[in-house]
Amino acid sequence: MNLAVNNQSLILALGLVMIVLAIGWHEKLGIDRDMIIGVVRAVIQLFVVGYLLKYVFRLDNVWLTAVLILIIIFNAGYNAKQRSNGIPRALPISVGAILISTAVTLGVLMLAGAIKFMPSQMIPISGMIASNSMVAIGLCYRNLNAEFKQERQAVLEKLALGADLKDASRDIVRASIKTGMQPTIDSAKTVGIVSLPGMMSGLIFAGVDPVRAIKYQIMVTFMLMSATSIGSVLACYWAYREFYNERKQLVGPSN
Amino acid sequence: MEVAVSAVLDPDDFPRSYSAGRVWKLACFWRGSKPSRKPVLWLEAFPIAAGIPGSRRRQFLPKMLHEGQRGGQEPMSLLELRGVGYRAGETTILEDIDLTINAGEWVTIAGPSGSGKSTLVRIIASLLSRTSGELNFAGKSIDTYDPIAYRRRVSYSLQQPTLFGETVRDNLSFPYQIRQLPFDEQRAVAALDYVGLVASDLDKAVIDLSGGQRQRVALLRNVMIYPEALILDEVTAGLDAENKAFVWSMIRHFNSDDGITIIAITHDQSEIDAATRLVTLTDGRITGGTR
Numbered sequence: 128m129n130l131a132v133n134n135q136s137l138i139l140a141l142g143l144v145m146i147v148l149a150i151g152w153h154e155k156l157g158i159d160r161d162m163i164i165g166v167v168r169a170v171i172q173l174f175v176v177g178y179l180l181k182y183v184f185r186l187d188n189v190w191l192t193a194v195l196i197l198i199i200i201f202n203a204g205y206n207a208k209q210r211s212n213g214i215p216r217a218l219p220i221s222v223g224a225i226l227i228s229t230a231v232t233l234g235v236l237m238l239a240g241a242i243k244f245m246p247s248q249m250i251p252i253s254g255m256i257a258s259n260s261m262v263a264i265g266l267c268y269r270n271l272n273a274e275f276k277q278e279r280q281a282v283l284e285k286l287a288l289g290a291d292l293k294d295a296s297r298d299i300v301r302a303s304i305k306t307g308m309q310p311t312i313d314s315a316k317t318v319g320i321v322s323l324p325g326m327m328s329g330l331i332f333a334g335v336d337p338v339r340a341i342k343y344q345i346m347v348t349f350m351l352m353s354a355t356s357i358g359s360v361l362a363c364y365w366a367y368r369e370f371y372n373e374r375k376q377l378v379g380p381s382n
Numbered sequence: 383m384e385v386a387v388s389a390v391l392d393p394d395d396f397p398r399s400y401s402a403g404r405v406w407k408l409a410c411f412w413r414g415s416k417p418s419r420k421p422v423l424w425l426e427a428f429p430i431a432a433g434i435p436g437s438r439r440r441q442f443l444p445k446m447l448h449e450g451q452r453g454g455q456e457p458m459s460l461l462e463l464r465g466v467g468y469r470a471g472e473t474t475i476l477e478d479i480d481l482t483i484n485a486g487e488w489v490t491i492a493g494p495s496g497s498g499k500s501t502l503v504r505i506i507a508s509l510l511s512r513t514s515g516e517l518n519f520a521g522k523s524i525d526t527y528d529p530i531a532y533r534r535r536v537s538y539s540l541q542q543p544t545l546f547g548e549t550v551r552d553n554l555s556f557p558y559q560i561r562q563l564p565f566d567e568q569r570a571v572a573a574l575d576y577v578g579l580v581a582s583d584l585d586k587a588v589i590d591l592s593g594g595q596r597q598r599v600a601l602l603r604n605v606m607i608y609p610e611a612l613i614l615d616e617v618t619a620g621l622d623a624e625n626k627a628f629v630w631s632m633i634r635h636f637n638s639d640d641g642i643t644i645i646a647i648t649h650d651q652s653e654i655d656a657a658t659r660l661v662t663l664t665d666g667r668i669t670g671g672t673r
Contacts, residue, residue, distance in 0.1 A: 281544050287507055288603060289534030290560040374511050375529040 141166075184247045192246040196253045200225050203261035207362075210265035212272050212380065220365045221264055228260045228357035229253055232350050241346050252350070255326075259311060259351045260358035267307035267359050268366065272380040274299040275370050282377055292375055296367045303367075307359030308352075315348050459521075460485040460611060460643050461506060461536075466515035468501050468666075475501045476666040479515065485610070488637050488644040492654050493663035499647045500541070502663065503613045506645065507538035534561070537609035541616045541647075543600035545588040550574070550599055553588070557606040566606075573602050577632065594625030601629065605636060611643035612636060618650065626650070 144166055151159045183191055204222030211217035233242070233253065242248045275282065278299055285295035318324055319341070323331070327344035331337055370379035461483040468476040476498045483489050491499050504510040505517065508529045517524045524532065545553050554573070555565040571581045577598040579586075591599065597617060604612055614633065618626040630653070636642040648654060662670050 280540065280542075281546060283509060284540050284543055285546070285556070285560075286509060287533060287538035287540060288557055288560065289530055289537070290556075291530050294560045372511075374508065376509055376511065 180246075180250065183250065187246060189244065192244070192249055195246070195250055196229070199250070199253050199257050200229055203257035207261045207264040207268070211268040211366075214268055214271070214366055214379070215369045217268065217366065217369075220362055220369075221261075224264055224358045224361035224365065225257050225260045227361055228354045229256045231357055232256050232354045235353070236346070236350060255347065256350060256354040260354045263307035263311065263355035263359045264362040266310070267303045267363050270303040270306040271299065271363065271366055271370070274302055275377075275380050279377065286375070286377060292368060292371050295377075296370070300363045300367050303363045304356075304359045307363070308355050311351050311355040315352060318344065318348060459483065460487075460519065461645075462516075462518040463506075464516040464518075466502075466505065466512045466517055468498070468505060468510065469513045474666060476505070476512075479668060481661060481668065483611075483643060483645065485643055486637070486641045488646070488658050490654060490657035490660050491645065491647045491663060492649070492657075492660060493669075497663040498666040499663050500615055501666075503538065503615055503645060503647060507536055507613050508532050509538065534607070535609055536611045536613065537604040538613040539601055539604050539615065539617055541619060543597070545591075545596055545599060548587055549584070550579075550586050550588060550591070551584045553599055553603050554584070554606055556603060561607070563607075570606065573606065577602060578628070594621055594628070597621060597625065597629060598632070601632065605642070608640060608642060611645060614644065614646040616647050616649060618648070618653070 144162070148159055148162060150156075151162060183195060201222055203225050204218060207221035207225065208217040211221070214220075233249070233256065236242045236252070237244060242252055275296075282295050282299070314322070314324075324344055324347065326347045327337075327340045330340035330343060370377060372378045459482045461481070463479050463481040466476060466479040466481075467474070479502060481489075491502065493499050501510065505512050508524060508527075519527065519532065519536065546556060547553065551565075551570070554570040558565045567584070570584060574581065574583055577595075579595065579598070588596070588599070601614075601617060612633070617633075618629050621629065633644060633646070637644045646653075654660060661668055
């Protein structure tokens with residue numbers, strides 16, 4: 128292990144935050160308060176999670192690992208719901224979509240023997256999958272709201288012609304699924320060219336052979352594509368119905 | 383506007399009451415050939431010219447595809463509104479609307495902007511639910527119908543319609559697509575011909591259509607498969623006099639020749655003057671005009 132981050136170097140790295148704060152103060156950006164809160168929160172949250180993970184890894188209990196994964200999924204679902212802008216039942220939809228996308232992806236990875244059911248692998252990987260799924264679902268919600276507002280007339284016309292809800296919403300649902308998946312597809316295209324992503328960088332940083340590190344990164348790329356596509360498809364197909372009432376009339380978006 | 387006598391020349395489309403097409407098909411079958419189309423037109427023309435009972439003029443679009451049951455024992459009143467009201471929060475938009483519309487009737491709805499005309503027709507089209515009163519369709523409460531099936535029978539053309547997809551075909555095939563039926567291209571071409579467009583326009587991009595053409599294509603969407611009632615929300619608004627006259631002649635044809643009940647909102651004084659039955663709305667109430 129050739130990592131050399133100690134407390135002293137962390138404190139010195141805090142100097143970088145000072146530079147940003149100085150720029151913010153000088154340019155009167157008005158973000159200094161937010162930034163300080165952000166830095167403090169990040170430090171506290173990471174320390175807590177670091178000690179928690181250390182404990183969980185040492186315990187190596189299946190049930191505890193599963194509970195932690197469920198907590199991650201619930202939190203991701205809750206955050207995705209916050210971006211739904213009032214779509215009814217957004218919490219169960221988000222949690223359900225993230226749960227299934229995470230379960231399917233983890234299941235395939237485990238069956239393929241890429242990972243094992245041990246906390247040090249399952250928890251970080253679940254976090255990566257759930258957070259990407261969460262971002263994708265958040266984008267889907269935003270797009271659904273925007274499109275139902277913008278395409279209101281077209282949706283009403285389709286309904287007036289006797290289309291069922293699926294036919295009336297098909298274009299919107301497709302566009303929203305694409306929007307949800309787009310960032311993952313874009314980053315897959317540029318991986319290794321523009322950025323050396325987190326997992327790969329971390330492994331190289333920790334002294335792993337780059338050729339081995341890329342294999343992990345390839346796995347991560349596949350896994351994130353699967354997670355965001357499953358999450359987007361499920362969330363869009365479950366959520367679009369919420370824009371209609373029981374008489375199949377268009378009622379949303381609420382604002 | 384004279385209707386093309388035989389816009390669609392498929393023997394399969396012949397009205398059941400008329401046997402010339404079947405005679406021709408039988409003759410072709412006897413000869414072992416596929417029924418060709420042209421002679422059918424001639425076979426059809428003679429009995430009509432001779433005034434033979436049972437023969438009748440072909441419709442612009444044959445009624446081979448029709449939502450719901452037509453003919454036979456149709457109830458007299460197609461739509462019946464009793465004390466229908468609509469409130470949005472604290473605001474009353476419609477109040478105490480009593481209106482009976484008979485099958486095959488043409489009802490013109492007029493009134494100042496904001497008087498609730500569009501809300502009323504949206505309630506009739508089942509795009510909104512009334513907040514009070516009773517609304518019956520064909521003798522039964524609208525609530526007993528599946529909304530999708532109902533909307534296929536009571537079709538609504540919105541104000542300033544937008545066209546879907548890329549081409550005219552995308553629009554004319556939509557009614558088939560939603561019913562999981564194969565697209566009847568021949569019928570679509572006949573319909574285009576009827577509204578002054580040509581067969582090649584089927585693949586024309588919708589952005590290349592003029593305002594009048596767009597309106598005609600949008601209206602065709604509602605009648606590719608005949609509804610029982612057609613609700614029109616200011617369909618001629620923004621059109622020039624020529625296009626306006628064309629669209630109205632189309633609608634007159636749907637009403638008089640094909641028996642489609644028409645409910646039309648208009649602001650146009652000449653259309654109001656020509657109305658056979660006028661309903662005037664003011665501040666969400668019927669204030670007169672029924673005749």
